Amino acid sequence: MNPLVVDQMTVAYDRQLVLEDVSFSVPEGKLVGIIGPNGAGKSTLMKAMLNFIPRMHGNVFVYGQPYEKQRHLVGYVPQRNSVDWDFPTNALDVVLMGRYGHIGLWKRPRKEDVEIAMQCLDKVGMLSYAKRQISQLSGGQQQRVFLARALAQDASIYLMDEPFVGVDAATEKAIIQLLNELKTRGKTVLVVHHDLQTVRDYFDYVLLLNKCVIAFGETERTFTYDHIQNTYGGKVTFLSTTHIVG
Structure with missing residues (x-):
C-alpha cells in the first residue's frame, strides 16, 4: 500500500481553476520533487492535501485511509514567507509544537517531549539556539527550526514547501x-522545489505540475527535456544536458 495517494484533486479560487484533476501515488521511502513554474499550483497542492484550503473535488489517502483520519502521520514545513517570525516564541517552543499530536493541544509538554525536541534541534545544528527568539534567527536558522519541528512530530510523510x-x-x-x-528510515518526503539544476541529484521521483500533472515517476525516466518543456511552456533553455535525460 502506497503511503500517499492523491485522487482527481481539483481546486479553484474565485471560480478560476488552479489545479485540475491531479492524481498521483507515491511509493514509500522516496524523496519526491514537485516541479513547475510560478503559478503552477505547487503550494496550492500541498495546502489542499492538508485541508488548509478547500477542494472542489478529489481525495487524499494516507496508507489507504482518508487524510482526515491519518493527519497525525503527516508533517508539514511551510514556506518561510508564510510564517509570522515576529511571534514572541523561542526555537525550542516552536519545535515542541511538533509534539502536540502526541501530548494533546492543551497539555504541558512532558520531560520526554522536551528531550525529543532538543534532540531534533541538535540534528539540524540548532541546539545552542534553543532559547533564542525566532525573530532573532537568520533565514537559514529559521528554516532549520521548522525542519526540527517536523522531525519532532515523528511523521511518516513529510510535505515541505520550498525548504x-x-x-x-x-x-x-x-x-x-x-x-x-528520513528516506533511509522509510519516511516519504514531498518537496516543492524550484532549482531544476539539482532535481536529478536530490530526488528519486519527480512530479511535473502546471495546474495538471504533466508527468510523474522516477526521476531518471521522467525528468526529460520534453516533459520539462511541456511543463514550462517551452521556455526552459538554460539546463545543461548533464541535468536532464532524453
Missing part, C-alpha cells in the same frame, strides 16, 4: 542530508 529558498549553501546541504536520513 531551500533563501538559505545558505551550508543549510541547503544540511537539509538534503536530513531528507536522505
Whole structure:
C-alpha cells in the first residue's frame, strides 16, 4: 500500500481553476520533487492535501485511509514567507509544537517531549539556539527550526514547501542530508522545489505540475527535456544536458 495517494484533486479560487484533476501515488521511502513554474499550483497542492484550503473535488489517502483520519502521520514545513517570525516564541517552543499530536493541544509538554525536541534541534545544528527568539534567527536558522519541528512530530510523510529558498549553501546541504536520513528510515518526503539544476541529484521521483500533472515517476525516466518543456511552456533553455535525460 502506497503511503500517499492523491485522487482527481481539483481546486479553484474565485471560480478560476488552479489545479485540475491531479492524481498521483507515491511509493514509500522516496524523496519526491514537485516541479513547475510560478503559478503552477505547487503550494496550492500541498495546502489542499492538508485541508488548509478547500477542494472542489478529489481525495487524499494516507496508507489507504482518508487524510482526515491519518493527519497525525503527516508533517508539514511551510514556506518561510508564510510564517509570522515576529511571534514572541523561542526555537525550542516552536519545535515542541511538533509534539502536540502526541501530548494533546492543551497539555504541558512532558520531560520526554522536551528531550525529543532538543534532540531534533541538535540534528539540524540548532541546539545552542534553543532559547533564542525566532525573530532573532537568520533565514537559514529559521528554516532549520521548522525542519526540527517536523522531525519532532515523528511523521511518516513529510510535505515541505520550498525548504531551500533563501538559505545558505551550508543549510541547503544540511537539509538534503536530513531528507536522505528520513528516506533511509522509510519516511516519504514531498518537496516543492524550484532549482531544476539539482532535481536529478536530490530526488528519486519527480512530479511535473502546471495546474495538471504533466508527468510523474522516477526521476531518471521522467525528468526529460520534453516533459520539462511541456511543463514550462517551452521556455526552459538554460539546463545543461548533464541535468536532464532524453
